[in-house]
Amino acid sequence: MTHESKSDAAAGPQASSKDAGPSSPTTVSAVSSGLLDGVRVIDLTRVLGGPYCTQILGDHGADVIKIEPPTGDETRSWGPPFKDGLSAYYAGANRNKRVITLDLKSDAGRNLLLRLLKTADVLVHNMKPGTLERWGLDYDTVLEPAFPRLIVCEITGFGANGPFGGYPGYDAVIQALSGLMSVNGDAESGPMRLGIPIVDLAAGLTASNAIAMALVSRQTRNRGQRLDVSLYDVALGLLHPHAANYLMSGQEPQRTGNSHPNIAPYDLFDTSDGPVFIAVGNDRQFALLCAELGTPKTASDARFASNADRVLNRAELHVALQAPIATMSAEDLTQRLLAAGVPAGAVRTVPQVLSHEQTRARRMVVETAGYRGIGIPIKSAQTPGSVRHPPTIMNADADAIHQELGLDLNEADASRSE
Numbered sequence: 001m002t003h004e005s006k007s008d009a010a011a012g013p014q015a016s017s018k019d020a021g022p023s024s025p026t027t028v029s030a031v032s033s034g035l036l037d038g039v040r041v042i043d044l045t046r047v048l049g050g051p052y053c054t055q056i057l058g059d060h061g062a063d064v065i066k067i068e069p070p071t072g073d074e075t076r077s078w079g080p081p082f083k084d085g086l087s088a089y090y091a092g093a094n095r096n097k098r099v100i101t102l103d104l105k106s107d108a109g110r111n112l113l114l115r116l117l118k119t120a121d122v123l124v125h126n127m128k129p130g131t132l133e134r135w136g137l138d139y140d141t142v143l144e145p146a147f148p149r150l151i152v153c154e155i156t157g158f159g160a161n162g163p164f165g166g167y168p169g170y171d172a173v174i175q176a177l178s179g180l181m182s183v184n185g186d187a188e189s190g191p192m193r194l195g196i197p198i199v200d201l202a203a204g205l206t207a208s209n210a211i212a213m214a215l216v217s218r219q220t221r222n223r224g225q226r227l228d229v230s231l232y233d234v235a236l237g238l239l240h241p242h243a244a245n246y247l248m249s250g251q252e253p254q255r256t257g258n259s260h261p262n263i264a265p266y267d268l269f270d271t272s273d274g275p276v277f278i279a280v281g282n283d284r285q286f287a288l289l290c291a292e293l294g295t296p297k298t299a300s301d302a303r304f305a306s307n308a309d310r311v312l313n314r315a316e317l318h319v320a321l322q323a324p325i326a327t328m329s330a331e332d333l334t335q336r337l338l339a340a341g342v343p344a345g346a347v348r349t350v351p352q353v354l355s356h357e358q359t360r361a362r363r364m365v366v367e368t369a370g371y372r373g374i375g376i377p378i379k380s381a382q383t384p385g386s387v388r389h390p391p392t393i394m395n396a397d398a399d400a401i402h403q404e405l406g407l408d409l410n411e412a413d414a415s416r417s418e
Contacts, residue, residue: 033061033383034059034060034061034062034380034383034384034385034386035060035061035380035383035385036057036060036061036062036212036215037061037062037383038061039057039061039062039063039121039122039215040062040063040064040065040119040120040121040122041054041057041058041062041063041064041065041120041121041122041123041124042065042067042113042116042117042120042122042123042124043064043065043066043067043097043124044067044104044123044124044125044126044127045066045124045125045126045155046068046073046074046075046126047073047074047075047126047200048075048093048171048197048200048201048204049126049155049171049199049200049201049203049204049207049231050124050125050126050155050204050207051066051073051075051093051094051204052093052200052201052203052204052205053124053153053155053203053204053205053207053208053211054066054097054124054208055093055094055095055096055097055204056204056205056208057122057208057211058095058096058097058389059095059096059376059385059386059387060376060378060380060383060385061383061385061386062096062122063098064096064097064098065097065098065099065100065116065397065401066094066097066098066099066100067100067101067102067104067113067116068099068100068101068102068394068395069101069102069103069104070101070103072101072394073090073094075087075089075090075093076090076394078090083370084370084393085393086391086392086393090391091371091373091390091391092373092374093204094391095371095373095387095389095390095391096387096388096389097389097391098389098396098397098400098401099392099393099394099395099396099397099398100395100397100398100401101394101395101398104135105135110135110136110137112405112407113137114146115405116401116405117143117146117147117150118147120147120150121149121150121151121215121224122150122151122152122153122211122215123143123150123151123152123153124152124153124155124207124211125152125153125154125155126154126155126156127154127156128156128157128166128168129154129156129159129160129165129166130160130166139152139226144224144226147224148223148224149218149222149223149224150224151211151214151215151218151224151225151227152224152225152226152227153207153210153211153214153226153227153229154226154227154228154229155203155204155207155229155230155231156169156228156229156230156231157169157170157173157174157230157231157232158230158231158232159228159230159232159233160228164177164232169230169231169232171197171198171199171200171231172193172197174199174231174232174235175193175194175198175199175235176191176193177232177235178199178232178235178236178238178239179235179236179239179242179243180194180198180199180235180238180239181193181194182253182255183239183242183253183254183255183256184255185255185257186255186256186257187254187255187257189255189257190255191255198238199231199234199235199238200231202234202235202237202238203229203230203231203234206229206234206237207227207229210227210229211227214227241261241262242261245261245262258277259314260279262311263279263280263281263307263311264280264307264310264311264314264317265278265279265280265286265289265310265314265317265318265321266278266279266280266281267314267318268347269318269321269322269325269326270322270325270326271325271326271328271329271330271333271346272326272327272328272329272330273329273330273331274330274346274347275330275346275347276325276330276333276334276344276345276346276347277344277345277347278321278325278337278342278343278344279343279344280342280343281343282307283305283306283307284341285341285342285343286299286304286307286310287299288340288341288342289321289337289342291340292336292337292340292342293321293324293325294324295320295321295324298317298320298321301320303316303317304317304320330346330347331346333346334346362375363375363376364377366387368387368390369390370390371387371390371391373387
């Protein structure tokens with residue numbers, strides 16, 4: 001299908017699939033057209049934020065063509081671990097994509113990209129601002145006039161304007177510059193990086209949402225548009241409730257470790273066999289917690305009468321709750337409190353989580369053809385996502401894509417050589 005005649009996002013045919021048993025691992029096959037069936041995405045992204053965005057689109061049925069430079073996405077070498085020539089880091093963000101290498105610094109490579117864009121709905125890239133312009137692929141003067149229905153999503157570190165505009169951005173650096181790191185950790189630890197690349201992942205989620213909204217908008221406007229998503233902006237959007245607290249009170253947020261600046265008890269407690277997190281959001285839950293712990297007097301203590309009181313007296317509250325909790329088992333207490341309506345959770349390791357019955361029931365580990373990965377969080381009843389194309393080696397799909405475009409061997413070779 002050409003870009004001009006292709007149906008818009010989420011307008012593809014619907015297909016249903018029979019659910020796997022609740023306790024069985026998910027075996028992946030092409031069982032669903034997906035919410036984005038009929039949408040073609042050209043993916044010029046690398047590392048994590050962009051690839052995570054396009055993987056989400058691919059999980060839900062989009063035909064994602066990932067274009068890598070002749071040297072490949074650098075995360076292919078980010079390991080160990082490696083398996084069958086792929087790093088786990090690369091594999092975790094690059095399934096459901098067809099892969100081809102192009103030298104976009106060459107005329108042949110750029111010409112092939114333009115031929116691909118004739119068939120595309122979305123172009124996603126996370127190059128530094130100005131890169132496409134240097135290659136003669138400026139949005140305003142080239143891409144929009146040639147492909148008026150094309151949606152172009154740019155994921156950058158800081159955007160193109162402002163004192164940091166155009167600078168590269170990496171997750172941990174953005175955590176530091178955005179204030180996220182300043183509120184993570186405790187008074188003794190000092191600022192700490194979050195243990196996952198939260199800014200990159202959130203940027204990918206934000207960009208995928210933006211693309212979905214732009215596809216919906218295109219149905220009525222009949223035109224594409226340019227989307228600007230920066231890691232810096234996304235990180236600031238994550239700064240809740242600390243930014244909201246500061247903007248209202250003028251008081252600089254402090255590191256509180258595992259506790260919450262606005263709620264108590266909302267903290268980690270030590271049991272007889274491991275830590276458990278208890279998150280009480282209202283007075284009713286607090287009364288239920290005290291009842292389950294066998295300490296009803298704590299619930300009636302004037303120091304803990306309301307959430308505001310509990311926050312002011314959080315140290316005394318922690319001591320009062322820690323004493324009975326220390327005699328209990330983390331998993332048993334978790335089950336008891338959850339059943340009673342009190343949010344609580346034993347702190348589990350990654351292996352424990354990935355083998356847990358709840359993970360299996362929600363089909364959050366997928367397996368196919370030697371590939372194992374995290375499942376798809378969005379559960380769409382009529383057009384569920386699926387893993388149709390495991391992560392693959394460089395240039396694995398080049399021949400098929402060249403054939404689709406009608407390229408001869410010489411044209412194909414010229415497009416991918418430096």
